Amino acid sequence: MTVRTRFAPSPTGFLHIGGLRTALFCWLYARRHSGVFVLRIEDTDLERSTPEAIQQILDGMEWAGLDFEEGPFFQTKRFDRYREVIEELLANGKAYRCYCTKEELEQMRAAQIARGEKPRYDGRWRERSDTPAGLPSVVRFKNPLTGEIAVDDVVHGRVVFQNSELDDLIIARSDGTPTYNFCVVVDDMDMQISHVIRGDDHLNNTPRQMNMLLALGQKPPVYAHLPMILGADGAKLSKRHGAVSVLEYRDQGFLPEALLNYLARLGWSHGDQEFFSIEEMIKLFDIADVNKSASAFDGGKLAWLNQQHMMRAPADRVVPVLRWHLDREGIAAANEAQLEQIVVAQRERAKTVLEMAANSAFFFRAPAAYDEKAVRKNITAEVPSLLAETARRLNQLADWAAPAIHALISDVAQEKSVPLGKLAQPIRLAVSGGTVSPPIDATLAILGKSETLSRLTRALTAWGA
């Protein structure tokens, strides 16, 4: 049997971190077993579904690299099929028409709640065969009255529900459109989904879905209900608590593989290992190793992992991302080799590529001003002559590379009997405008000879040489 998993978001909002984690686990499981990953858009809620949300989901999946073999399928395009199955159930006596009005149902619920009971449909039309003319009706599934139904969940273990707790849910509205729980059942059946991996907020829906599947003569798939992801404060993820589009993470400078690595570790682990490449995740991931309890989102750890991925990836992996972020800041960086050098020099001093771009802007733009406080502290009376001497010698340096530059600066410092920092910091200030940059030799090597000299000259003018 080939493994077939599906990710089935409803396009009523953006794809957020919780959805992406679900998609990731489905994807990993399919990849691990050389199976098929299906994308299905559950857009039966015509009121709230939007084309923008669909596009967002597609873009998010693409950015994350979660590719699918089949789909995207749209439930709104399958209404004929749903109707067909509803007719079949009706014909078999496995579903029936209910002519209750919404008001009648509301009254029923209110009375049940008042009595301390669980609100549910009482089955008053279940055995009636009369068909009141001219009245609208819904179709309800005839759920078994007795016995129990057990979900053998891969992450939660065996969860048993009494059929008496379940009521006859509506599968077709009075306007004839099918409802969510029913569409899921038909889709999972038609798409031959072998493993349903989804959030554990669906665990309570599962027995109903299984009963419908059984009524249709199907063998239920394997179920795995994933624990929820909570906001950093431990509260439910909501728009107020960090539920942002996954594309927001791209914009903030996170590498998709780092986000995926972080998400995989929320609820799943492999011993003490924290860093996983995509390939390792595919090789090691198993739903059976997933935790049962919800976890809180920790942006700090995501940032750490992101840096780890930046440091371990080949520089040319980060270059296009850096270029994209520089571009957004209005810097067109064309020199591939230079960008690679920047990545290597900056990746250990930035948590995100966005931060790396910000820290590296000075390579492309001469400082408009010098940090005043730093000037007061570092540009003492003897500094201009020191800098002038350094500039003179740099001008004569033929081999413009970090080792030679380092040797030259050390020599000057030694000859003038000043500590290296006394010289390096003013140079840093002159070329970057601030006090933070990669080691001074690497900084100048990347900047290039003519740019370095011109910035030193400008600084000397500014500092009264």
Added chain:
RNA sequence: GCUCCCUUCGUCUAGAGGCCUAGGACACGGCCCUCUCAAGGCCGGUACAUGGGUUCGAAUCCCAUAGGGAGCGCCA
């Protein structure tokens, strides 16, 4: 209210009866390294929700309690 689920450091987790005076990671504090900032190295503190069992022995098994979450729609 009813049904179902969950509960190890602040956070993510290891742990499947003795290897646990509970391990790792992030964060935090200290030290080292050092031209800045980092990265890196070393050190440090903090956790088995509570109460009962079972057992020679329990973080691990059982039962209660407490706390948290989900579902109970002609929403998905």
